[in-house]
Amino acid sequence: MGTHQVYVMPCADYGQTEAALRNTLERMGGMERFVKPGERILLKVNLLRPAPPESAVCTHPAVAAAVAALVREAGGTPVIADSPGGALQKESVLRHLYEKTGMARAAAQSGAELSFDTSARLVSLPRGRALRQAEVIAPAAEADGVFDLCKMKTHVLMGMTGAVKNSFGIIPGLSKVGFHGSHPDRQDFADVVLDLTEFLAPRLSIMDGVLAMEGEGPGASGTPRRVGLLLASESPLALDAAAAELMGLPRASNPLLLAAQRRGLTPNRAEDVELVGGSWDRLRIPDYRFPANVRRDLMEFLGPLAGPAKGLCKALLSQTPRIAPERCVGCGICRKACPGRAITLEGGRARIHPGSCIRCYCCHELCPQKAVALKRGLLGRLLN
Ligand code: SF4
Ligand code: SF4
Numbered sequence: 001m002g003t004h005q006v007y008v009m010p011c012a013d014y015g016q017t018e019a020a021l022r023n024t025l026e027r028m029g030g031m032e033r034f035v036k037p038g039e040r041i042l043l044k045v046n047l048l049r050p051a052p053p054e055s056a057v058c059t060h061p062a063v064a065a066a067v068a069a070l071v072r073e074a075g076g077t078p079v080i081a082d083s084p085g086g087a088l089q090k091e092s093v094l095r096h097l098y099e100k101t102g103m104a105r106a107a108a109q110s111g112a113e114l115s116f117d118t119s120a121r122l123v124s125l126p127r128g129r130a131l132r133q134a135e136v137i138a139p140a141a142e143a144d145g146v147f148d149l150c151k152m153k154t155h156v157l158m159g160m161t162g163a164v165k166n167s168f169g170i171i172p173g174l175s176k177v178g179f180h181g182s183h184p185d186r187q188d189f190a191d192v193v194l195d196l197t198e199f200l201a202p203r204l205s206i207m208d209g210v211l212a213m214e215g216e217g218p219g220a221s222g223t224p225r226r227v228g229l230l231l232a233s234e235s236p237l238a239l240d241a242a243a244a245e246l247m248g249l250p251r252a253s254n255p256l257l258l259a260a261q262r263r264g265l266t267p268n269r270a271e272d273v274e275l276v277g278g279s280w281d282r283l284r285i286p287d288y289r290f291p292a293n294v295r296r297d298l299m300e301f302l303g304p305l306a307g308p309a310k311g312l313c314k315a316l317l318s319q320t321p322r323i324a325p326e327r328c329v330g331c332g333i334c335r336k337a338c339p340g341r342a343i344t345l346e347g348g349r350a351r352i353h354p355g356s357c358i359r360c361y362c363c364h365e366l367c368p369q370k371a372v373a374l375k376r377g378l379l380g381r382l383l384n
Contacts, residue, residue, distance in 0.1 A: 004267045006242040008277040009230040011210050014053075014062035017230065021066045021206070024232055027276070030074075034203045035145065037075030042143035043067055043112065044200065046151045046166050047082040048218060049366055050100035056213040056224035059149045061102030063208045063230070067147060068112035080107055081115035081139040082169045086337035086366040089118045089137065089173035115139040120172045128195035129263065130188060140170040140200065148202035148236055152209035152227065152243055154217035156291045156319075156361045156374065157186055158193075159253040161218050162243050163205040163236035164260075167196040174336060177362070181339030184358040190259035197236055205239045207231040214289040216374065219365040227285055237265060238273045245270035246285050253294040292376060293319050319374040321363050323350045327371035334363035334372060 007028065009020040025031050035041055045064050051057035068078035080103055087093045098104040098114050107114045121141035124133045140146070150166040158165055171179060183189040209231060215223040229246075233239040237260055244254055251257065251269075260268040267273050270280070330348040342356035343363060350371070352363070364372040 004235060004238045004272055005274045005276050006231055006233040006238050008242075008275060008283060009232070010228060010278075011230045012228045014060055014210055017060075017062045017210070018066035018069065020230055021063075021070065021232070024230075024277070025070060028232070028234075031070045032074050034147075035071050035074040035076035039076045039144035040142070041071050041076045041078050042139050042146045043071075043078050043080045043149050044140070044146055044166060044169065044202070045080060045082050045103065045149045046161070046169060047084055047097055047101050047103065048169075049084050049086070049220075049368065050097045051220065051368075052100060053102045054211070054224065055220065056151070056153070056211045056222065057219060058101045059151050059208050060210065061106035063149055063206065063210075064103060064112065065106035065110040067149060067206065068106070068110035071147075072111050078110070078112040079115050079139055079143065080112050081117075081137060083137050083172050084169075085176055085362065086333050087173055089120070091116050091118055093173075094118070118172075120175075123199060125195050125199050127198050130183065130191035131195045134196065134199070135172060135175060136170040136196075136199075137172050146200045146202045148200070148205040150205065150207050150239075151213070152207050152229075152231075152247070153213035154215060154222060154290050154294075156216060156218075156293065156364060158190070158255055159249050159290070159294055160240070160244055160247060162207055162240040163202070163233075164197045164240050164256045165193055167200045167236075168193050170196060170200065177337055177339045180360040180362055181358065184339075184360060186255045187259065190255035193256060194259045194263070194265075202236055203234065205233050205236040207239055207243055209243070216291050216364070220368055221364060221370050221372070223289070225288070229283070235267070238267050241267050241270050242273050242275060245273075245280065246283055247288045247290075248284065249288075249290065250294065253290070292374065293317065293380065317377045317380050318359055319361075319376055319380070320354060320359070321352055321357065321361065322373045322375050323352055324371050324373050325349050327369045329369055329371070331368070333366050333368065337362040337366050
Protein backbone atom coordinates (compact mmCIF):
# COMPACT_ATOMS: atom_id res chain seq x y z
CA MET A 1 0.00 0.00 0.00
CA GLY A 2 2.57 2.63 -1.06
CA THR A 3 5.44 4.24 0.75
CA HIS A 4 5.62 4.55 4.51
CA GLN A 5 6.02 8.30 4.82
CA VAL A 6 3.36 10.43 6.47
CA TYR A 7 3.49 14.18 5.96
CA VAL A 8 2.22 16.30 8.82
CA MET A 9 0.84 19.79 8.22
CA PRO A 10 0.01 22.15 11.09
CA CYS A 11 -3.25 23.85 10.08
CA ALA A 12 -4.80 25.96 12.80
CA ASP A 13 -7.99 26.66 10.87
CA TYR A 14 -9.63 25.63 7.62
CA GLY A 15 -8.67 28.92 5.95
CA GLN A 16 -5.10 27.57 5.77
CA THR A 17 -6.04 24.24 4.19
CA GLU A 18 -5.22 24.96 0.56
CA ALA A 19 -1.83 26.56 1.33
CA ALA A 20 -0.87 23.67 3.61
CA LEU A 21 -1.89 21.01 1.08
CA ARG A 22 -0.28 22.81 -1.85
CA ASN A 23 3.01 23.03 0.03
CA THR A 24 2.91 19.37 1.06
CA LEU A 25 1.95 18.09 -2.38
CA GLU A 26 4.98 19.93 -3.78
CA ARG A 27 7.17 18.14 -1.26
CA MET A 28 5.58 14.85 -2.27
CA GLY A 29 6.62 15.46 -5.88
CA GLY A 30 3.68 17.50 -7.15
CA MET A 31 0.08 16.60 -7.90
CA GLU A 32 1.23 15.46 -11.35
CA ARG A 33 2.62 12.34 -9.64
CA PHE A 34 -0.91 11.37 -8.60
CA VAL A 35 -3.10 12.65 -11.46
CA LYS A 36 -2.70 12.43 -15.23
CA PRO A 37 -4.54 14.92 -17.46
CA GLY A 38 -8.02 13.72 -18.35
CA GLU A 39 -8.36 11.31 -15.41
CA ARG A 40 -11.45 11.22 -13.24
CA ILE A 41 -10.38 11.18 -9.60
CA LEU A 42 -12.82 10.06 -6.92
CA LEU A 43 -12.51 12.20 -3.80
CA LYS A 44 -13.80 9.65 -1.29
CA VAL A 45 -14.85 11.90 1.56
CA ASN A 46 -16.33 10.63 4.82
CA LEU A 47 -19.99 11.71 4.78
CA LEU A 48 -21.36 9.45 7.49
CA ARG A 49 -24.58 11.43 7.80
CA PRO A 50 -25.95 14.86 6.88
CA ALA A 51 -24.14 16.77 9.62
CA PRO A 52 -22.72 20.31 9.44
CA PRO A 53 -18.94 20.84 9.25
CA GLU A 54 -18.69 22.18 12.82
CA SER A 55 -19.96 18.85 14.21
CA ALA A 56 -16.74 17.15 12.99
CA VAL A 57 -18.76 14.13 11.82
CA CYS A 58 -17.72 14.48 8.16
CA THR A 59 -14.63 15.46 6.21
CA HIS A 60 -14.58 19.26 6.16
CA PRO A 61 -15.62 20.81 2.82
CA ALA A 62 -12.52 23.04 2.84
CA VAL A 63 -10.36 19.91 2.54
CA ALA A 64 -12.41 18.58 -0.38
CA ALA A 65 -12.36 21.99 -2.11
CA ALA A 66 -8.59 22.39 -1.71
CA VAL A 67 -7.81 18.91 -3.04
CA ALA A 68 -10.29 19.36 -5.90
CA ALA A 69 -8.62 22.62 -6.94
CA LEU A 70 -5.21 20.89 -7.02
CA VAL A 71 -6.60 17.97 -9.05
CA ARG A 72 -8.08 20.38 -11.58
CA GLU A 73 -4.77 22.24 -11.88
CA ALA A 74 -3.13 18.91 -12.74
CA GLY A 75 -5.67 18.38 -15.53
CA GLY A 76 -7.92 15.87 -13.73
CA THR A 77 -11.63 15.93 -12.97
CA PRO A 78 -12.36 15.64 -9.24
CA VAL A 79 -15.58 13.79 -8.36
CA ILE A 80 -16.88 14.01 -4.78
CA ALA A 81 -18.82 10.92 -3.66
CA ASP A 82 -19.75 8.83 -0.64
CA SER A 83 -22.66 6.75 0.51
CA PRO A 84 -23.99 7.66 3.96
CA GLY A 85 -24.94 5.08 6.56
CA GLY A 86 -28.51 4.16 7.41
CA ALA A 87 -30.11 5.63 4.28
CA LEU A 88 -31.18 4.50 0.85
CA GLN A 89 -28.84 5.37 -2.00
CA LYS A 90 -31.21 7.91 -3.60
CA GLU A 91 -30.58 11.19 -5.39
CA SER A 92 -32.67 13.17 -2.88
CA VAL A 93 -30.65 11.64 -0.01
CA LEU A 94 -27.37 12.62 -1.68
CA ARG A 95 -28.60 16.15 -2.43
CA HIS A 96 -29.53 16.69 1.23
CA LEU A 97 -26.21 15.15 2.32
CA TYR A 98 -24.12 17.44 0.09
CA GLU A 99 -26.02 20.53 1.23
CA LYS A 100 -25.80 19.82 4.96
CA THR A 101 -22.13 18.80 4.92
CA GLY A 102 -21.04 21.82 2.87
CA MET A 103 -19.91 19.64 -0.04
CA ALA A 104 -22.29 21.42 -2.46
CA ARG A 105 -20.52 24.71 -1.69
CA ALA A 106 -17.08 23.06 -1.90
CA ALA A 107 -17.92 21.69 -5.35
CA ALA A 108 -19.23 25.06 -6.57
CA GLN A 109 -16.07 26.83 -5.34
CA SER A 110 -13.56 24.35 -6.71
CA GLY A 111 -15.22 23.09 -9.88
CA ALA A 112 -15.50 19.53 -8.56
CA GLU A 113 -18.34 17.28 -9.69
CA LEU A 114 -20.78 15.99 -7.11
CA SER A 115 -21.80 12.43 -7.91
CA PHE A 116 -25.53 11.72 -7.97
CA ASP A 117 -25.02 8.30 -9.51
CA THR A 118 -27.02 5.97 -7.27
CA SER A 119 -26.22 2.78 -9.16
CA ALA A 120 -23.93 0.02 -7.91
CA ARG A 121 -21.37 -2.21 -9.63
CA LEU A 122 -20.37 -5.73 -8.72
CA VAL A 123 -16.58 -5.81 -8.48
CA SER A 124 -14.25 -8.70 -7.77
CA LEU A 125 -11.75 -8.55 -4.94
CA PRO A 126 -9.10 -11.08 -5.95
CA ARG A 127 -6.94 -10.33 -2.89
CA GLY A 128 -9.88 -10.29 -0.48
CA ARG A 129 -9.82 -12.38 2.69
CA ALA A 130 -13.42 -11.83 3.78
CA LEU A 131 -14.92 -10.87 0.40
CA ARG A 132 -14.26 -12.21 -3.08
CA GLN A 133 -16.68 -9.73 -4.63
CA ALA A 134 -18.82 -6.81 -3.51
CA GLU A 135 -21.38 -4.34 -4.83
CA VAL A 136 -19.92 -0.86 -4.53
CA ILE A 137 -21.15 2.59 -5.53
CA ALA A 138 -20.57 3.24 -9.23
CA PRO A 139 -18.19 6.22 -8.80
CA ALA A 140 -15.82 3.97 -6.82
CA ALA A 141 -15.81 1.32 -9.53
CA GLU A 142 -15.46 3.70 -12.44
CA ALA A 143 -12.89 6.27 -11.26
CA ASP A 144 -9.44 6.27 -12.84
CA GLY A 145 -7.96 6.92 -9.40
CA VAL A 146 -9.06 7.43 -5.80
CA PHE A 147 -8.06 9.97 -3.15
CA ASP A 148 -9.11 8.97 0.37
CA LEU A 149 -10.12 12.17 2.23
CA CYS A 150 -10.84 10.87 5.71
CA LYS A 151 -11.56 12.39 9.10
CA MET A 152 -9.66 11.91 12.36
CA LYS A 153 -12.34 10.46 14.65
CA THR A 154 -12.87 7.98 17.41
CA HIS A 155 -15.15 5.00 16.72
CA VAL A 156 -17.02 2.99 19.33
CA LEU A 157 -16.69 -0.28 17.37
CA MET A 158 -13.30 0.15 15.66
CA GLY A 159 -11.40 2.42 18.08
CA MET A 160 -10.77 5.03 15.43
CA THR A 161 -11.94 5.82 11.93
CA GLY A 162 -9.38 7.16 9.51
CA ALA A 163 -8.18 6.25 6.03
CA VAL A 164 -8.87 2.50 6.12
CA LYS A 165 -12.34 2.64 7.68
CA ASN A 166 -13.34 5.36 5.19
CA SER A 167 -13.42 2.74 2.44
CA PHE A 168 -16.50 1.08 3.98
CA GLY A 169 -18.50 4.05 2.64
CA ILE A 170 -18.30 2.65 -0.91
CA ILE A 171 -20.85 -0.01 0.11
CA PRO A 172 -24.17 1.46 -1.04
CA GLY A 173 -26.51 2.84 1.60
CA LEU A 174 -28.39 0.25 3.59
CA SER A 175 -26.32 -2.64 2.15
CA LYS A 176 -23.83 -1.75 4.89
CA VAL A 177 -26.28 -3.21 7.39
CA GLY A 178 -25.83 -6.67 5.86
CA PHE A 179 -22.05 -6.58 6.36
CA HIS A 180 -22.44 -5.75 10.04
CA GLY A 181 -24.89 -8.63 10.33
CA SER A 182 -22.72 -11.16 8.50
CA HIS A 183 -19.48 -10.07 10.26
CA PRO A 184 -20.53 -9.12 13.82
CA ASP A 185 -17.08 -9.81 15.30
CA ARG A 186 -14.95 -6.69 14.98
CA GLN A 187 -11.90 -8.60 13.76
CA ASP A 188 -13.97 -10.18 10.98
CA PHE A 189 -15.48 -6.81 10.16
CA ALA A 190 -11.97 -5.34 10.03
CA ASP A 191 -11.15 -7.89 7.32
CA VAL A 192 -14.15 -6.71 5.28
CA VAL A 193 -13.00 -3.09 5.54
CA LEU A 194 -9.42 -3.97 4.68
CA ASP A 195 -10.58 -5.88 1.58
CA LEU A 196 -12.42 -2.75 0.43
CA THR A 197 -9.35 -0.60 1.10
CA GLU A 198 -7.22 -2.93 -1.00
CA PHE A 199 -9.78 -2.70 -3.78
CA LEU A 200 -9.88 1.10 -3.67
CA ALA A 201 -6.08 1.35 -3.46
CA PRO A 202 -6.12 5.11 -2.93
CA ARG A 203 -3.24 6.92 -4.59
CA LEU A 204 -3.27 9.51 -1.87
CA SER A 205 -4.81 9.55 1.60
CA ILE A 206 -5.38 12.82 3.44
CA MET A 207 -6.69 13.02 6.99
CA ASP A 208 -8.66 16.02 8.22
CA GLY A 209 -7.57 16.48 11.83
CA VAL A 210 -8.05 20.24 11.94
CA LEU A 211 -11.30 19.85 13.85
CA ALA A 212 -11.14 16.19 14.86
CA MET A 213 -13.54 14.12 16.98
CA GLU A 214 -12.92 12.49 20.36
CA GLY A 215 -15.11 10.69 22.88
CA GLU A 216 -18.04 8.55 21.74
CA GLY A 217 -17.50 8.91 17.98
CA PRO A 218 -18.03 8.61 15.10
CA GLY A 219 -21.50 10.22 15.02
CA ALA A 220 -23.44 12.91 16.86
CA SER A 221 -22.41 11.52 20.27
CA GLY A 222 -18.74 12.32 19.63
CA THR A 223 -17.14 15.61 20.70
CA PRO A 224 -15.33 17.94 18.28
CA ARG A 225 -11.72 18.54 19.28
CA ARG A 226 -9.49 21.18 17.73
CA VAL A 227 -6.24 19.38 16.89
CA GLY A 228 -4.99 21.60 14.06
CA LEU A 229 -3.36 18.94 11.88
CA LEU A 230 -3.65 17.61 8.36
CA LEU A 231 -1.85 14.35 7.52
CA ALA A 232 -1.07 12.96 4.06
CA SER A 233 0.42 9.72 2.81
CA GLU A 234 0.52 7.44 -0.21
CA SER A 235 -0.40 4.62 2.17
CA PRO A 236 -3.73 4.54 4.05
CA LEU A 237 -2.18 2.10 6.52
CA ALA A 238 0.74 4.42 7.23
CA LEU A 239 -1.67 7.29 7.71
CA ASP A 240 -3.78 5.34 10.22
CA ALA A 241 -0.73 4.00 12.06
CA ALA A 242 0.58 7.55 12.45
CA ALA A 243 -2.80 8.95 13.50
CA ALA A 244 -3.33 6.15 16.04
CA GLU A 245 0.07 6.90 17.55
CA LEU A 246 -0.62 10.64 17.74
CA MET A 247 -4.05 10.05 19.28
CA GLY A 248 -2.69 7.42 21.71
CA LEU A 249 -5.09 4.62 20.71
CA PRO A 250 -4.06 1.31 22.35
CA ARG A 251 -3.06 -1.24 19.73
CA ALA A 252 -5.47 -3.85 21.08
CA SER A 253 -8.30 -1.41 20.35
CA ASN A 254 -7.31 -0.97 16.71
CA PRO A 255 -8.74 -4.01 14.87
CA LEU A 256 -7.97 -2.56 11.44
CA LEU A 257 -4.23 -2.36 12.05
CA LEU A 258 -4.32 -5.78 13.73
CA ALA A 259 -6.02 -7.19 10.61
CA ALA A 260 -3.26 -5.65 8.50
CA GLN A 261 -0.66 -7.26 10.77
CA ARG A 262 -2.31 -10.69 10.39
CA ARG A 263 -2.08 -10.33 6.60
CA GLY A 264 1.52 -9.15 6.70
CA LEU A 265 0.56 -5.76 5.25
CA THR A 266 2.90 -2.96 6.21
CA PRO A 267 3.17 -0.58 7.79
CA ASN A 268 0.83 -1.44 10.60
CA ARG A 269 2.81 0.20 13.41
CA ALA A 270 4.03 3.74 13.97
CA GLU A 271 7.63 2.42 14.32
CA ASP A 272 7.56 1.61 10.61
CA VAL A 273 6.33 5.06 9.60
CA GLU A 274 8.55 8.03 8.83
CA LEU A 275 6.90 11.22 10.02
CA VAL A 276 7.81 14.12 7.72
CA GLY A 277 7.38 17.67 8.96
CA GLY A 278 7.36 17.09 12.71
CA SER A 279 8.40 14.77 15.53
CA TRP A 280 6.24 12.25 17.37
CA ASP A 281 7.04 13.83 20.72
CA ARG A 282 6.03 17.30 19.63
CA LEU A 283 2.88 16.23 17.83
CA ARG A 284 1.35 13.65 20.19
CA ILE A 285 -2.10 14.90 21.17
CA PRO A 286 -2.42 15.06 24.97
CA ASP A 287 -5.35 13.36 26.70
CA TYR A 288 -7.23 12.35 23.57
CA ARG A 289 -10.54 10.97 24.80
CA PHE A 290 -11.62 7.59 23.45
CA PRO A 291 -14.97 5.79 23.76
CA ALA A 292 -15.57 4.37 27.24
CA ASN A 293 -14.84 0.82 26.01
CA VAL A 294 -11.29 1.81 24.99
CA ARG A 295 -9.18 1.84 28.11
CA ARG A 296 -5.46 1.34 27.96
CA ASP A 297 -5.29 -0.39 31.35
CA LEU A 298 -8.08 -2.84 30.43
CA MET A 299 -6.43 -3.64 27.13
CA GLU A 300 -3.15 -4.35 28.88
CA PHE A 301 -5.02 -6.54 31.36
CA LEU A 302 -6.69 -8.48 28.54
CA GLY A 303 -3.56 -8.78 26.43
CA PRO A 304 -1.98 -11.87 28.08
CA LEU A 305 -5.31 -13.69 28.41
CA ALA A 306 -6.23 -16.24 25.79
CA GLY A 307 -9.14 -18.39 24.62
CA PRO A 308 -12.36 -18.61 26.66
CA ALA A 309 -11.07 -16.37 29.47
CA LYS A 310 -10.42 -13.56 27.03
CA GLY A 311 -13.79 -14.09 25.34
CA LEU A 312 -15.61 -13.98 28.68
CA CYS A 313 -13.83 -10.80 29.76
CA LYS A 314 -14.62 -9.14 26.43
CA ALA A 315 -18.28 -10.11 26.74
CA LEU A 316 -18.40 -8.67 30.27
CA LEU A 317 -16.70 -5.49 29.06
CA SER A 318 -18.80 -4.89 25.96
CA GLN A 319 -21.33 -2.10 26.06
CA THR A 320 -25.08 -2.37 25.52
CA PRO A 321 -27.08 0.25 23.59
CA ARG A 322 -29.95 1.88 25.48
CA ILE A 323 -32.51 4.40 24.21
CA ALA A 324 -32.84 7.67 26.11
CA PRO A 325 -36.61 8.16 25.59
CA GLU A 326 -36.53 11.85 26.43
CA ARG A 327 -34.22 12.46 23.46
CA CYS A 328 -35.73 10.04 20.95
CA VAL A 329 -37.95 11.68 18.30
CA GLY A 330 -38.98 8.40 16.67
CA CYS A 331 -37.31 9.13 13.31
CA GLY A 332 -36.59 5.44 12.72
CA ILE A 333 -33.04 5.90 11.40
CA CYS A 334 -31.69 3.44 13.96
CA ARG A 335 -34.32 0.85 13.08
CA LYS A 336 -33.41 0.96 9.38
CA ALA A 337 -29.71 0.63 10.19
CA CYS A 338 -30.04 -2.23 12.68
CA PRO A 339 -28.62 -5.49 11.25
CA GLY A 340 -30.03 -7.52 14.13
CA ARG A 341 -33.60 -6.24 13.59
CA ALA A 342 -33.40 -5.50 17.28
CA ILE A 343 -35.19 -2.14 17.18
CA THR A 344 -38.89 -1.43 16.97
CA LEU A 345 -40.77 1.86 17.14
CA GLU A 346 -43.37 1.91 19.84
CA GLY A 347 -45.43 4.94 20.82
CA GLY A 348 -43.23 7.16 18.67
CA ARG A 349 -40.02 6.03 20.41
CA ALA A 350 -37.37 3.48 19.54
CA ARG A 351 -37.10 0.34 21.65
CA ILE A 352 -34.14 -2.05 21.62
CA HIS A 353 -34.69 -5.78 22.13
CA PRO A 354 -31.39 -6.87 23.71
CA GLY A 355 -31.74 -10.54 22.75
CA SER A 356 -31.39 -9.67 19.06
CA CYS A 357 -28.66 -7.04 19.44
CA ILE A 358 -25.25 -7.95 17.96
CA ARG A 359 -23.57 -4.84 19.43
CA CYS A 360 -22.50 -3.28 16.18
CA TYR A 361 -23.40 0.20 17.54
CA CYS A 362 -24.79 1.40 14.19
CA CYS A 363 -27.76 2.86 16.10
CA HIS A 364 -25.42 4.89 18.30
CA GLU A 365 -23.38 5.97 15.29
CA LEU A 366 -26.31 7.19 13.22
CA CYS A 367 -28.80 8.61 15.72
CA PRO A 368 -28.91 12.36 15.06
CA GLN A 369 -30.40 13.10 18.50
CA LYS A 370 -27.77 11.42 20.72
CA ALA A 371 -30.65 9.27 21.93
CA VAL A 372 -28.67 6.01 21.98
CA ALA A 373 -26.49 5.71 25.05
CA LEU A 374 -24.01 2.90 25.61
CA LYS A 375 -24.15 1.20 28.98
CA ARG A 376 -20.87 -0.27 30.19
CA GLY A 377 -20.61 -4.01 30.64
CA LEU A 378 -20.49 -5.51 34.13
CA LEU A 379 -16.69 -5.77 34.24
CA GLY A 380 -16.30 -2.23 32.93
CA ARG A 381 -18.63 -0.92 35.64
CA LEU A 382 -16.80 -2.83 38.38
CA LEU A 383 -13.41 -1.60 37.23
CA ASN A 384 -14.64 1.96 37.06
S1 SF4 B 1 -33.09 6.55 18.85
FE1 SF4 B 1 -32.40 8.20 17.51
S2 SF4 B 1 -32.36 7.31 15.47
FE2 SF4 B 1 -33.63 5.96 16.76
S3 SF4 B 1 -35.71 6.68 16.44
FE3 SF4 B 1 -34.92 7.72 18.26
S4 SF4 B 1 -34.07 9.66 17.50
FE4 SF4 B 1 -34.35 8.32 15.70
S1 SF4 C 1 -29.60 -2.38 18.49
FE1 SF4 C 1 -27.94 -1.07 17.79
S2 SF4 C 1 -26.07 -2.15 18.45
FE2 SF4 C 1 -27.77 -3.63 18.55
S3 SF4 C 1 -27.71 -4.68 16.56
FE3 SF4 C 1 -29.15 -2.97 16.38
S4 SF4 C 1 -27.94 -1.28 15.56
FE4 SF4 C 1 -26.49 -2.81 16.33
